[in-house]
Each structure stands twice: as structure tokens, then as C-alpha cells.
Amino acid sequence: MAEVFVFGQLLSVEAFPKQSLFCKWKLHFGTNWKVLEGLTTGQTQVDEPQAQETTYWCHPIDLHFVTKGIQGWPKLELQVWHQDSFGRCNICSYGFIHMPSQGGYHKITCHTWRPIGSLSDQISQFFTEDSLKLMNEEIITNENRSRLQTQAMGSVNLELYVVFKNFEIYGIET
Amino acid sequence: MSEQVVSGSVFCVSASGQIESAQFMGFDNIYCKYCYKYGNDWSVASGLEDGVSQITRISDDNQLFVWNFPLDIAFKSSNPFGWPQLVLSVYGFDFFGNDVVRGYGSVHIPPVPGTHRKRVPMFAPQSSSLVHRWTSWFSGRKPEFIDPKVVAQSEGREVIRVSSNGYVTVVFNVVLKDFHKYGFTVQ
Numbered sequence: 581m582a583e584v585f586v587f588g589q590l591l592s593v594e595a596f597p598k599q600s601l602f603c604k605w606k607l608h609f610g611t612n613w614k615v616l617e618g619l620t621t622g623q624t625q626v627d628e629p630q631a632q633e634t635t636y637w638c639h640p641i642d643l644h645f646v647t648k649g650i651q652g653w654p655k656l657e658l659q660v661w662h663q664d665s666f667g668r669c670n671i672c673s674y675g676f677i678h679m680p681s682q683g684g685y686h687k688i689t690c691h692t693w694r695p696i697g698s699l700s701d702q703i704s705q706f707f708t709e710d711s712l713k714l715m716n717e718e719i720i721t722n723e724n725r726s727r728l729q730t731q732a733m734g735s736v737n738l739e740l741y742v743v744f745k746n747f748e749i750y751g752i753e754t
Numbered sequence: 755m756s757e758q759v760v761s762g763s764v765f766c767v768s769a770s771g772q773i774e775s776a777q778f779m780g781f782d783n784i785y786c787k788y789c790y791k792y793g794n795d796w797s798v799a800s801g802l803e804d805g806v807s808q809i810t811r812i813s814d815d816n817q818l819f820v821w822n823f824p825l826d827i828a829f830k831s832s833n834p835f836g837w838p839q840l841v842l843s844v845y846g847f848d849f850f851g852n853d854v855v856r857g858y859g860s861v862h863i864p865p866v867p868g869t870h871r872k873r874v875p876m877f878a879p880q881s882s883s884l885v886h887r888w889t890s891w892f893s894g895r896k897p898e899f900i901d902p903k904v905v906a907q908s909e910g911r912e913v914i915r916v917s918s919n920g921y922v923t924v925v926f927n928v929v930l931k932d933f934h935k936y937g938f939t940v941q
């Protein structure tokens with residue numbers, strides 16, 4: 581069967597109004613795919629940068645997939661959270677990327693967003709600086725998001741390497 | 755060097771290069787330790803698995819620390835999972851002369867043949883309380899990882915709080931052998 585190896589790092593996040601951020605990540609993939617080795621979910625460290633604006637996580641990702649078909653290509657869901665000085669955690673923004681479908685090195689930027697609610701929500705958001713939390717987290721990686729209003733937040737950087745095995749034998753061109 | 759029996763479709767990854775330089779804010783006289791973290795299907799075919807560099811002082815224009823420290827290692831494996839990562843630990847000296855950790859970082863050895871220049875961000879663990887922060891400044895015992903290889907793994911990172919500061923520049927020259935022969939494609 582065809583195999584895909586993805587490894588690299590959930591590197592950093594930038595252009596966020598806050599510091600002391602961490603990321604919860606989760607993998608989604610179709611029924612054709614199976615993870616043989618590697619973790620499909622995780623949480624990065626909390627970084628409070630000293631000298632620069634960019635927050636660095638450098639969180640390693642290492643996955644070994646085996647697949648029977650191209651449909652349901654794996655997606656990585658990202659949730660950026662903020663931890664304040666008291667240790668409380670609040671969601672900041674959401675985002676997702678598809679795993680690259682070409683072999684080699686990929687420097688990926690995932691632009692994230694947060695949901696906005698009604699005017700009263702926005703006023704309380706101004707004072708507490710907490711983002712609203714999605715009730716249904718499926719919509720981060722699914723297509724049906726009508727009626728949802730969002731606002732752009734910062735962007736998450738990833739560096740991934742993709743290695744394919746036996747793709748040529750099965751006639752898959754990437 | 756460990757010699758594991760690896761049979762079947764074994765490919766080789768050879769990485770030579772150097773830990774070139776570093777940029778840090780706020781301190782001087784630092785040295786770097788390196789080691790590799792790799793999966794269970796990997797073994798070191800030749801080369802040094804770890805090392806300690808010289809102690810370097812900042813350049814005259816206060817911009818760069820230079821180590822120019824050689825790296826040379828070759829791995830054997832049958833499985834790209836657990837691809838080796840270079841783990842760096844940078845240490846310095848505080849005002850009282852104690853060894854303190856300045857930062858940890860890790861980077862994957864690129865699986866693409868050729869020359870690669872990687873800028874590795876460094877971060878140091880933070881004290882968990884204000885009292886500990888003050889006492890560690892006096893005693894020179896800043897929080898550090900028992901095993902630096904924890905920065906190259908995904909498990910257990912959620913309990914770590916760090917402060918990032920600085921970069922280390924590493925150059926890799928990567929050569930692969932029999933990678934394409936056993937059905938792997940990377941380009």
C-alpha cells in the first residue's frame with residue numbers, strides 16, 4: 581500500500597496581540613487513511629518571548645500514514661490558546677491546514693481566525709480580551725460555515741517534510 | 755556507536771556540516787552541546803552522536819557568536835518515521851561564574867539531499883513561581899531539562915513553560931543512499 585511520512589515542526593506564531601500562547605493540534609483524515617506510527621493530537625509548550633515578537637513552539641510532528649486512496653487527505657486542525665499569568669487558559673483563534681501533497685520541504689503559514697458574536701459579545705470581548713469559543717469544532721475543518729462571522733488573527737508557521745513510499749507503483753502523481 | 759541489526763530495505767542518511775553561529779540577547783561567553791534524537795528503527799552507522807563546543811565570546815560589533823563546530827554523522831534505517839533530529843543545548847556563565855542554561859532547540863536533519871542552512875530558535879524553561887525565579891538568580895540554578903531530548907519529542911510538552919530568546923544557525927550537507935531504490939520519494 582502507499583505510505584506517506586510527514587515530519588517537521590509546528591514552529592511559531594506571529595502577529596498576535598498577546599504573548600504566552602500555546603497551540604492544541606489535532607489530525608483529521610478520511611476513512612482510506614490509517615496512522616501507523618505517530619501521535620495524532622498534542623499540545624505545545626507555552627512560550628513567552630523575551631527579545632522578539634514571534635512566539636516559538638518548535639513542536640515536533642512525526643507521522644506515518646498508510647493509505648488505500650487519495651480521498652480524505654489528512655488535515656491538521658490548530659487552536660491557538662492564551663495562558664495568562666494566573667494560569668487560566670482561553671481560546672484565541674482557530675485554523676487548519678492540509679498536509680502538503682508534494683514531496684520535499686514545505687514552509688506553511690496558516691492564517692487563523694476567531695468567531696465574533698453580537699454587539700454585546702464584542703463589547704465584553706473588548707474588556708476581557710477573551711475570544712468566543714466555537715460550540716461545534718467540526719466546522720474548523722469542514723466546509724459548512726455559513727452564518728458564522730469571524731475576524732482575522734495572527735498566523736501559525738509550520739515547517740514540514742513529506743516523503744512518499746510506493747506512490748509511483750500505484751500511479752499517483754504528486 | 756550502537757550497532758543494531760537492520761535487515762531488509764535499509765537506506766542511509768549522511769549529514770555533515772557545522773553548528774555555525776548563534777545570536778542571543780543579553781549575555782556573553784556561551785558554549786553549545788549537541789546530541790541526536792531518532793526513532794527505534796534508526797541506528798548510527800558512523801560519526802559522533804554528541805559533542806561539546808568551545809566557549810565563544812560575542813563579536814566586536816555585538817552581533818554574532820561563532821562556533822564553527824563540525825557535525826558529521828551517518829544513520830541507517832528502514833523507516834523514515836523517527837527521522838533524526840539535532841538537539842542543541844546552549845549554556846553560559848552567570849555573574850557568579852555558574853553554568854546556566856541559555857536555551858534549547860531542535861531541528862530535523864533535512865531529508866532532501868543538498869546543502870541546507872537552518873536557523874534554529876532557542877528557548878529556555880521558565881521558573882514556575884516568582885520565588886523560584888529570585889532564588890535561582892542567586893543560586894545560579896536556573897530550571898533546566900533533565901534530558902535535553904525532551905525538546906525533540908511531542909509528549910509531555912503541554913506542561914512546559916519557556917521563554918524564547920535567540921537563534922543558532924546550523925548548516926547541513928545531506929546525502930542519501932538507496933532512498934529512491936526502496937520506493938521512497940522526496941523530490
